[in-house]
Amino acid sequence: MALPLPPALSDTIVALSTPPGSGAIAMLRLSGPEAIALTDxxxxxxxxxxxxxxxxxxGTIRDGARILDEVVVSLFKGPNSYTREDVVEISCHGSDYIVEQILTLLTRRGARLAEAGEFTKRAFLHGAFDLAQAEAVADLIAADSALSHQVALQQMRGGFSQELRELRGRLVQFAALLELELDFGEEDVEFADRxxxxxxxxEVQTLVRRLLRSFELGNVIKNGVTTVIAGRPNAGKSTLLNALLNEERAIVSAVAGTTRDLIEDEVSIEGIRFRFVDTAGLRDTADVVESIGVERTRKRVTQAALLIYLFDITSTTPPELEAEIEALNPGRRIPVLAVGNKLDVASDPEIEAFQNQPDVLLIAAARGDGLDELREALLLKVRGEGLDRTGQITIVTNLRHARSLEQTNQALDAVLVGIEAGxxxxxxAADLRQALASLGEITGEISSDDLLTSIFTQFCIGK
Structure with a gap:
């Protein structure tokens, strides 16, 4: 259902909807009651x-007798348009001067420059889609991997919203019965079967908690996984980084302590972005520059989402490995994958010492042996239980949604405790109303001007 439009949103707005800067084509978009008349x-x-x-x-765009440009105009009459208003899109040559001249001409004729996200905000207010779908538009624009694109597209097409509507619908019926009991409070009757x-x-709480658990994965899909590669000098960290990136990104040398600073680069593994950080080897050193690198390594580990602790099979024992990981990552606060390198030159006893160790993977980074298994292990670390190979389940990627789901979960807890306590x-009824309100905030069934302003000002101008 369309929401009442504030007076300012009844204006006709215009904005450049393609990235600013010179290019082959630029596209200006108008929306509002006078969009067609202004263009005409x-x-x-x-x-x-x-x-x-x-x-x-x-045709041509003219300022009086002066031709500004030859253009192609796309016409979309409401309600069959993105905003459900009359929409005109003017495709002109991508000159900054031409764009500025046409924008100036249209604003002089009565259009107003659009605010950030105002086209999508109008679409939401006119009922074209709900708030969660509107936010997915921004996620789709920002998607930089196959999986983030897939999740954003699924949400924009209403998959997440449909699941929330079903949850909310199941609660509304009982909420109505509780409200009915309040109307007959003096008669001491129960309409809602406890x-x-x-x-x-x-049942609802199980689904809400599953959605909450999916946020950890959703955050990874949306923002990527910062993965620090740490270990002693000459363990092969730079070699591993180069192998994962499939390019010579870091200098590899037999001299210990070659890497003095952080080297970072990204690679996508089955649609999930991993930002790998090669670090200085961990050791006590008198070298001032190297010691700064070691300190930066320790600090970067605390900021990581995942730690690959790389060790040399030929010079490390299982007790030493455990002690080194504990010293770097006390209590394993950060998920860690222990990776033994130099499998190609290790002796049988050295290999056998780690073959039965849990959560230890053995590779030969220089030859590329075990890299496919390493990639699978990395995916398992970040996927957890939440994602199948097709990525078709609902995944929460938005912090605002996660907070609303947490509030829903707390309100449902309160209802359950209240029923048990009589x-x-x-x-x-009050706690159940809170649960319904929290779910409604996600899709915009319950919203405030401050919330809408906060969301849509994060959009780009022209969208």
Whole structure:
């Protein structure tokens, strides 16, 4: 259902919807009640008001007798448009001067420069899609991997919203029965079966908690995984980085302590972005520059989402490995993958010492042996239980959504505790209302101007 438009959103707006800067083509977008009339006033070609929707028209944009450019105008008549208003898109040559001249001409004729995200905000307010879908538009624009694109597209097409609507719908019926009990409070009757309510709440809470667990993975998909490669000098960290990136990104030398500073680069593994950080070898050193590198390594580890602790099989024992990881990552606060290198030159006893060690992977980085297994192990570390190979399940990627789900979960907890304690209907109803409100905030069924402003100002101008 469309929401009432604030007066400012009844204006006709215009913005450049392609990236600024010189290029082959630029596209300016207008939306609002006067979008077609304003364009007709400066466009020489067919009369746009009389043309059918979803058509293209060639002509010129003129300021009086002066031709500014030859353009192609795309016409979308509301409600069959992105914003559900009349929309005109003007494709001109991508000169900064031409764009500026056309924008100036249109604003002089009465259009207003659009604010950040205002086109999508209008689409939301007109009921084209809900708030979660609107936020997915920004995620889709920012998607830089196959998986982030897939998740954003699924959310934009309403997969997540549909699941939330089903959850909310299951709660609304019981909430209505509790409200009915309040209307007949003096008669001491129960319309809502408490046993059935407990069963429903447990089912809904299971789904809410699954969505909450998926946020850890969703955050990884959206923002990537900072993965620090740490270990002693000459363990092969730079060799491993080069092998994972499939390029000579870091200098490799037999001289210990070659890497003095952090070297970072990204690679996508099955749609998940990993930002690998090669670090200085961990050892006590009198070299001032190298000691700074070691300190930076320790600091970078604390900021990592995942730690690859690389060790030399030929010079490390299992007890030493455990002690080194504990010293660097006490209590394993950061997920760690222990990787033994130089499998190609290790003796059988040296290999056998680690073959039965849990969470230890053996590779030969210089030859590329075991790298496929390493990539699989990395994916398992970040995927957890939340993602199948097709990525078709619902995954939460938005912090705002995760916070609302957490509030929903807490409110459902309160209802369950209240039922067990025999709490009165009024308090149960209040907690259930809070759960419904928190779910409604995700899709925008319940929203405030401050919330909408916070969300849409993060969009780019022209979208």
């Amino acid at each position: 006033a400066v466009f020489v070609g067919k009369k746009l008001q009389t043309q059918p929707s979803h058509t293209l028209h060639f 046993t059935g309510l407990v069963k429903l709440l447990n 709490t009165g209907t009024e308090l149960l």
